[in-house]
Amino acid sequence: MTEPVLEVRELHIAFGALKATDGVSLTLRAGEIHALIGPNGAGKSTLIGLIAGSLSPDAGQVRMNGQDVTGQDVAARARAGLARSFQVSAVAPDLTVLQNVVLAVQGARGGSYRFLRRALSDRSLTETATAQIDRVGLAPCRAIPAGDLAHGQRRRLELAMALAQRPRAFVLDEPMAGMGPDGAREMTVLLDDLRHEAPILLVEHDMDAVFRLADRISVLVAGRIIASGTVDQIRADDQVQTAYLGEERLP
Amino acid sequence: MRREPLINLVIILLLLAVPLTAQAMDEPFIVTLATKVAILALAGVGLNIALGLGGMVSLGHAAFFGIGGYMMAVLAAPVQAYEPLMTWPIELAGTKSMPLIWLGAVIAGALGALAIGALSLRTSGVYFIMITLAFGQMLYYFAISWPAYGGEDGIAIYVRNGFPGLNTLDPLQFFALAYAVLLLALLLAHRLGASPFGLALAGARQAPARVAALGIRPYSLKLTAFVLSGAVTALAGALYADLNRFVSPSMLSWHTSGEIMVLVILGGVGRLFGPVAGAALYILLEHLLGGISEHWQFFLGLILLGIVLFARGGLIGTLAGREVAHD
Amino acid sequence: MSAMLLIEQALNGLQYGVMLFLMAAGLTLVFGVMGLINLAHGSLYMVGAFACAGVAAATGSFWLGLAASLAAAAAAGAIVELTVIRRLYARDHLDQVLATFALILVFSEGTRWLFGSFPLYLDIPAALAGPITLPGGIEYPLYRLVLIGIGLAVAAGLFWLIGATRLGVRIRAGEADREMIAALGVDISRLYTIVFALGAALAGLAGALVGALQSVQVGMGEPVLILAFVVIVIGGIGSIKGALVGAILVGLTDTLGRFLLPAAFGTFLPPSEATSIGAALASMLIYILMAAILVIRPGGLYGRV
Numbered sequence: 001m002t003e004p005v006l007e008v009r010e011l012h013i014a015f016g017a018l019k020a021t022d023g024v025s026l027t028l029r030a031g032e033i034h035a036l037i038g039p040n041g042a043g044k045s046t047l048i049g050l051i052a053g054s055l056s057p058d059a060g061q062v063r064m065n066g067q068d069v070t071g072q073d074v075a076a077r078a079r080a081g082l083a084r085s086f087q088v089s090a091v092a093p094d095l096t097v098l099q100n101v102v103l104a105v106q107g108a109r110g111g112s113y114r115f116l117r118r119a120l121s122d123r124s125l126t127e128t129a130t131a132q133i134d135r136v137g138l139a140p141c142r143a144i145p146a147g148d149l150a151h152g153q154r155r156r157l158e159l160a161m162a163l164a165q166r167p168r169a170f171v172l173d174e175p176m177a178g179m180g181p182d183g184a185r186e187m188t189v190l191l192d193d194l195r196h197e198a199p200i201l202l203v204e205h206d207m208d209a210v211f212r213l214a215d216r217i218s219v220l221v222a223g224r225i226i227a228s229g230t231v232d233q234i235r236a237d238d239q240v241q242t243a244y245l246g247e248e249r250l251p
Numbered sequence: 252m253r254r255e256p257l258i259n260l261v262i263i264l265l266l267l268a269v270p271l272t273a274q275a276m277d278e279p280f281i282v283t284l285a286t287k288v289a290i291l292a293l294a295g296v297g298l299n300i301a302l303g304l305g306g307m308v309s310l311g312h313a314a315f316f317g318i319g320g321y322m323m324a325v326l327a328a329p330v331q332a333y334e335p336l337m338t339w340p341i342e343l344a345g346t347k348s349m350p351l352i353w354l355g356a357v358i359a360g361a362l363g364a365l366a367i368g369a370l371s372l373r374t375s376g377v378y379f380i381m382i383t384l385a386f387g388q389m390l391y392y393f394a395i396s397w398p399a400y401g402g403e404d405g406i407a408i409y410v411r412n413g414f415p416g417l418n419t420l421d422p423l424q425f426f427a428l429a430y431a432v433l434l435l436a437l438l439l440a441h442r443l444g445a446s447p448f449g450l451a452l453a454g455a456r457q458a459p460a461r462v463a464a465l466g467i468r469p470y471s472l473k474l475t476a477f478v479l480s481g482a483v484t485a486l487a488g489a490l491y492a493d494l495n496r497f498v499s500p501s502m503l504s505w506h507t508s509g510e511i512m513v514l515v516i517l518g519g520v521g522r523l524f525g526p527v528a529g530a531a532l533y534i535l536l537e538h539l540l541g542g543i544s545e546h547w548q549f550f551l552g553l554i555l556l557g558i559v560l561f562a563r564g565g566l567i568g569t570l571a572g573r574e575v576a577h578d
Numbered sequence: 579m580s581a582m583l584l585i586e587q588a589l590n591g592l593q594y595g596v597m598l599f600l601m602a603a604g605l606t607l608v609f610g611v612m613g614l615i616n617l618a619h620g621s622l623y624m625v626g627a628f629a630c631a632g633v634a635a636a637t638g639s640f641w642l643g644l645a646a647s648l649a650a651a652a653a654a655g656a657i658v659e660l661t662v663i664r665r666l667y668a669r670d671h672l673d674q675v676l677a678t679f680a681l682i683l684v685f686s687e688g689t690r691w692l693f694g695s696f697p698l699y700l701d702i703p704a705a706l707a708g709p710i711t712l713p714g715g716i717e718y719p720l721y722r723l724v725l726i727g728i729g730l731a732v733a734a735g736l737f738w739l740i741g742a743t744r745l746g747v748r749i750r751a752g753e754a755d756r757e758m759i760a761a762l763g764v765d766i767s768r769l770y771t772i773v774f775a776l777g778a779a780l781a782g783l784a785g786a787l788v789g790a791l792q793s794v795q796v797g798m799g800e801p802v803l804i805l806a807f808v809v810i811v812i813g814g815i816g817s818i819k820g821a822l823v824g825a826i827l828v829g830l831t832d833t834l835g836r837f838l839l840p841a842a843f844g845t846f847l848p849p850s851e852a853t854s855i856g857a858a859l860a861s862m863l864i865y866i867l868m869a870a871i872l873v874i875r876p877g878g879l880y881g882r883v
Contacts, residue, residue: 054460073463073468074460075466078464078465086461090458091458093458103467104465106465106467107466107467108465112450114448115448116439116442118445118446119445119447120445122447125447161461310675373872376671377609377613377671378811378876380671380675381810382811388865392862397858509679516672516676548687549691552684552687555683556662559666559677560665
């Protein structure tokens, strides 16, 4: 079996008395979508922070392509091939869609410390960026400031930026949040296609989408993974059903 | 939406036309005022790199303005006293040549900004404002208590430094020099804004977490911008010292920081020509109000208050309307 | 002998520190509760000093002057809050900086207009003039000792106010969550005016008390303002305890640095050089302290970062 693209080993972090992540281990393998689900407050965002590098764990390891990256910061992990999207859209509102995506290309390729040349005159930057914008269906919006986009369009922009990084792994934090049924359906198709580019660790509340997309599902409750397996295994798991009682019944 | 370039053109041509007319009418004082506008605008262009492009509210740019000014004195004073600049570890003479002085000022300003920025950028928001202010004040007190360059009294350089091919003592020629440097700095700032670096910096200002997640460290971007900003402001300081042929700790005082910031805001933060419009308006107000009342600063304060509370976006913002995204 | 001198300087440092605390306390409360940076806080210090000097000169009573300084600074604070400051809460820091910088121009030039350019002198009240002998035989000015007492008493009062009164509960709630206290039915704009006026009164009190030691003049508040910023950076924004610890740290560092550094350099440099290098370094010492704390704890000693 090949080395996992992303691997988390026995991660721990506590905020005061709260054990937000309590011994979590999981892997992400080439070609798969691994969904991470769990009730609100289970520690999903904390886990993403630990994986992306915005939080550093009290104990445990984060490994990418067999390398320990636990000591590296967010930017270093991004350059090592980790692309993430944020739960609340984080794009530069005054920059256009094209500029935002060019920025992502720049981040992946380096060259952000060039001072005198026009960024948008660099065709190798803009062509790559434009291709990703077209791919997520934002072609008509290229010249619009990101702040003027509708919510669903902004989620697509996030995805285009993640794509432009040419990552080895995606970590997507609720890409369907706040989208209508149509938007969610289109996003599902996009993500399904994306897994061939790089595997996806998907945090998502939309269970329809999760069950349609995921190869594997891990269930996080109170900082621990209580179950991990295929869609059918998770559906049948009593513990998971119990954890979700009162919040939402699994379909 | 496309009015801004036209307004910029009018501003920069006016700044050229005023001293030319004044020269023709034999009003050297007005030429000197226009020179002051150009130099303060240059300081503002420097601050605007940090403030407008990088979103760093620095209330300590007098430090770099003063560093540039004192660099002029450090290099030119030994020549005036017929002494070497230093004898150890190597023997080095001072200089009265502006290009060399400017180079010294730019390097010293960049180094100062590197030190102050590296510490201040560990924080953000209100902390950043207070810390840059405090470090500026530190240099101010140092200049006051360090006797070598006149301490509190400052130091006079009797003959203006030279520039190859120009008679810098002629007000109009010195104006032309300051104006040319300002144009170069504006060109640099313009290119910077549209460059890959400018794009990344704008991203770091608006969505720092996102930029980090793209693999670019916001801290390094901001520090680089702060260093560029400090260097440009230091260059302005060297020119200002040459305009007055005098350097004193007041160049380092926090009122100077406040004034540079005020003129940037007056003109419009983040607007390329904001500092030019702001400096012109500021000097104009100073002289119009100064002619009416000895207590002109009182009225200047009231006008500034009115502008902040009721006319946001500065002069260029008011004239040109909403900022269009850079393309 | 030298130990006695050291104790005297340490007391001076403490006195300086508690006066800085009076300035920093108001600033840090306004930062913490309203999220506002107020450059004009030094102007309120000046208003207090001029009110005290003016009333003391007219009535002959320092104590009436002191009462006037509190009243004038609080009133000036309330008026400024009602007319200008409250329009700035929702603005970014840049607008706050510009507006309060403009307020400084108005206050400074307005004061010069009313009182002229010459400094005023404020005498120490007769009952507090002269030295007092401390245990150990140290002679120390009684007035400075009283300042230390007043400063510490105000600090105790503030801790009580924040920790044990309804106003304090509201202030703490306001620091935590503005919307929540509005939801609790607290009149938030009145709370802000009260907090601002309270901070102003403390600054005015400091200005009056220090005015009797130095001269009362336009611009006297600005160096103190910047030192108060240093105090807040060291102590941590919004923390009264941080302001107290930071203020005393800054007061002692500055005073003892000016006293000890020239002497320390004197052990290996000729006297004239030692004095100038020592003095120059001493003038930078508190900023070096601030830089060191920034490296170790960017959020300040008691900051919530």
